[in-house]
Amino acid sequence: MSELSNSNFSLIYNIFSLTIASMGAAFIFFLVGRSQVGAKYRPALLVSALVVAIACYHYFRIFNSFEEAYALGASGTYAPTGKPFNDAYRYVDWLLTVPLLLVELIAVMQLKGKESEGTLSKLAIAAFLMIALGYPGEIIKDDMMMRGIWGALSSIPFVYILYVLWVKLGAAIGSESPRVQVLVRNIRLLMLATWGFYPITYMLPMFGISPESAVVGVQVGYAISDILAKAGYGVMIYAIARAKSEADGSLPDLA
Amino acid sequence: MSELSNSNFSLIYNIFSLTIASMGAAFIFFLVGRSQVGAKYRPALLVSALVVAIACYHYFRIFNSFEEAYALGASGTYAPTGKPFNDAYRYVDWLLTVPLLLVELIAVMQLKGKESEGTLSKLAIAAFLMIALGYPGEIIKDDMMMRGIWGALSSIPFVYILYVLWVKLGAAIGSESPRVQVLVRNIRLLMLATWGFYPITYMLPMFGISPESAVVGVQVGYAISDILAKAGYGVMIYAIARAKSEADGSLPDLA
Numbered sequence: 001m002s003e004l005s006n007s008n009f010s011l012i013y014n015i016f017s018l019t020i021a022s023m024g025a026a027f028i029f030f031l032v033g034r035s036q037v038g039a040k041y042r043p044a045l046l047v048s049a050l051v052v053a054i055a056c057y058h059y060f061r062i063f064n065s066f067e068e069a070y071a072l073g074a075s076g077t078y079a080p081t082g083k084p085f086n087d088a089y090r091y092v093d094w095l096l097t098v099p100l101l102l103v104e105l106i107a108v109m110q111l112k113g114k115e116s117e118g119t120l121s122k123l124a125i126a127a128f129l130m131i132a133l134g135y136p137g138e139i140i141k142d143d144m145m146m147r148g149i150w151g152a153l154s155s156i157p158f159v160y161i162l163y164v165l166w167v168k169l170g171a172a173i174g175s176e177s178p179r180v181q182v183l184v185r186n187i188r189l190l191m192l193a194t195w196g197f198y199p200i201t202y203m204l205p206m207f208g209i210s211p212e213s214a215v216v217g218v219q220v221g222y223a224i225s226d227i228l229a230k231a232g233y234g235v236m237i238y239a240i241a242r243a244k245s246e247a248d249g250s251l252p253d254l255a
Numbered sequence: 256m257s258e259l260s261n262s263n264f265s266l267i268y269n270i271f272s273l274t275i276a277s278m279g280a281a282f283i284f285f286l287v288g289r290s291q292v293g294a295k296y297r298p299a300l301l302v303s304a305l306v307v308a309i310a311c312y313h314y315f316r317i318f319n320s321f322e323e324a325y326a327l328g329a330s331g332t333y334a335p336t337g338k339p340f341n342d343a344y345r346y347v348d349w350l351l352t353v354p355l356l357l358v359e360l361i362a363v364m365q366l367k368g369k370e371s372e373g374t375l376s377k378l379a380i381a382a383f384l385m386i387a388l389g390y391p392g393e394i395i396k397d398d399m400m401m402r403g404i405w406g407a408l409s410s411i412p413f414v415y416i417l418y419v420l421w422v423k424l425g426a427a428i429g430s431e432s433p434r435v436q437v438l439v440r441n442i443r444l445l446m447l448a449t450w451g452f453y454p455i456t457y458m459l460p461m462f463g464i465s466p467e468s469a470v471v472g473v474q475v476g477y478a479i480s481d482i483l484a485k486a487g488y489g490v491m492i493y494a495i496a497r498a499k500s501e502a503d504g505s506l507p508d509l510a
Contacts, residue, residue: 006339014343021312021351025305032286032301072338253295 001080002211004070009078012219016063019223023056026231033238038250041241044108048234051097051104055230058093059223065089066219090222091135097230098127105165108237108244109172109184123164126157133157134202144206151202162195177247180240187236194229201225256324256335257466264325264333267474271318274478278311281486288493293505296496299362303489306352306359310485313348314478320344321474345477346390352485353382360420363492363499364427364439378419381412388412389457399461406457413454417447432502435495442491449484456480 004012030049034042069085070078102123106116137150166188173184201221205214245251259267285304289297324340325333357378361371392405421443428439456476460469500506 010339010341010343014341014347017313017316017344018347018350021309021347024312025309025351028286028308029301029305032289032304033298036298036301 001069001085002215003073003080004078004212004215006072006076006078008212008216009070012066012216013063015220015223016059016066019059019227020056020063022227022231023052023059026052026234027056030234030238036252037238037241038245038248038252040110040248040250041108041245044104044237044241045234047100047104047107048237051100051230052234054096054100055093055226058089059226061086061089087138088135090226091131091138093226094131095128098131099124101230101233102127102161102165104234104237105169105187108240109169110244111168111172119164119168123161126161130154130157130161138202141205141211148203148206151199155199158195158199162192165191177243179243180247183236183240183243187233187240190228190233190236194225194233197221197225197228256340257470258328258335259325259333259467259470261327261331261333263467263471267321267471268318270475270478271314271321274314274482275311275318277482277486278307278314281307281489282311285489285493291507292493292496293500293503293507295365295503295505296363296500299359299492299496300489302355302359302362303492306355306485307489309351309355310348310481313344314481316341316344342393343390345481346386346393348481349386350383353386354379356485356488357382357416357420359489359492360424360442363495364424365499366423366427374419374423378416381416385409385412385416393457396460396466403458403461406454410454413450417450420446432498434498435502438491438495438498442488442495445483445488445491449480449488452476452480452483 027049030045030052034045034049037045065086068083069081071081073079102120106120111119131154133150134154135150137147137154140147140150169184169188173181176184198221201218204217204221205211209217242251282304285300285307289300289304292300320341323338324336326336328334357375361375366374386409388405388409390405392402392409395402395405424439424443428436431439453476456473459472459476460466464472497506
């Protein structure tokens with residue numbers, strides 16, 4: 001582990017705090033917001049709430065682990081204390097939350113029947129493989145070749161998930177109201193953009209930047225991706241639930 | 256960082272605690288008070304609750320950071336411990352809460368349609384610029400010229416936001432009941448007064464006062480502004496929601 005300048009340490013520290021606040025606020029929003037959508041869409045919002053609750057917990061752990069891994073030295077820079085910064089929290093988080101993110105989408109779209117259950121199982125297995133194959137590369141900080149190989153293996157199930165969702169959602173929106181169609185197209189783009197941000201962050205240390213810049217880039221990149229892919233994505237799920245409630249007459253405001 | 260007298264340290268310390276209590280109480284009020292307004296206005300109150308929850312979290316962090324940044328010396332004054340007081344919590348808070356304050360207002364006024372979505376996006380971008388341009392000046396404690404330049408840049412989007420809200424709200428109240436019109440005029444004034452307090456606080460260190468007085472003024476000024484602009488503003492939003500529920504017959508008390 002390399003030293004961190006005061007401003008780099010503060011940047012990571014404050015981004016972690018921002019993530020905790022975002023996930024915590026999103027948790028309250030999804031939980032209480034359940035009463036603001038039709039009853040059919042409430043399970044989707046509950047799952048959104050679980051995702052950000054799990055992430056909020058993990059970012060508390062990440063924040064504390066980061067604080068303990070560095071100490072302010074006499075020179076005004078932060079030096080490693082020797083206590084390792086635990087990268088694995090994030091992977092444990094993803095193991096739980098990525099399958100739930102897929103459940104959210106399927107629940108709000110009301111994709112039903114045997115076929116969608118089969119799809120969900122396949123996507124959940126792909127998500128597990130994607131995360132399990134990424135982790136060995138994540139903890140490699142020196143051999144960029146091996147990091148690249150694990151990353152490439154991890155991106156096979158990653159591309160599979162995005163492909164299946166893209167096609168499934170495209171097929172499902174035909175019968176929806178124009179407003180819902182726009183929202184579903186937007187959430188597809190949001191998924192592509194935010195999920196696409198993870199591999200870029202993963203590859204940062206391979207671009208020949210300094211170890212300190214790599215630490216900052218990876219931590220800030222993952223945190224922002226997590227906020228968008230979990231809290232931002234959940235807000236989109238809420239918007240879809242509202243629009244679908246309005247279209248099918250189950251919006252509580254109208255009652 | 257300068258030393259703080261016992262009474263100045265206690266003043267800041269107690270104002271932070273007051274802020275935590277205010278935000279926490281406001282959170283409970285807005286959350287539970289949702290059932291006391293018509294269903295249409297509940298999303299606005301939920302957003303009010305999120306704003307004060309986020310602020311409550313940040314004031315806990317600010318409080319702890321402040322406590323760790325100073326230690327009581329033998330002379331009875333508080334001396335810096337060397338651990339930096341993290342100014343950034345407040346800016347991170349504003350990044351999240353200022354856009355939400357705008358959402359509250361648009362949600363309670365039921366400003367709808369494409370046009371209001373466009374307005375909200377523009378205002379959110381302006382809010383981001385206002386905060387992002389203010390921060391570099393905030394952390395400058397010695398070069399008052401540079402602090403002033405960042406502050407001036409930050410106040411361009413600030414004036415834009417206030418101007419747009421002033422005009423939008425003025426146009427929106429024409430069709431409201433006289434009671435609602437009075438409340439909306441009051442919330443406009445509250446926004447102008449509380450938001451206007453932030454730049455004054457920001458400029459305090461530029462008035463040639465002692466560094467110790469500047470610390471006290473900035474911390475106390477921001478804390479009071481935050482209580483009024485978040486909890487006080489939320490109470491006004493609640494009053495508008497009640498008056499509008501009464502006007503449109505959706506007040507739960509009438510049922």
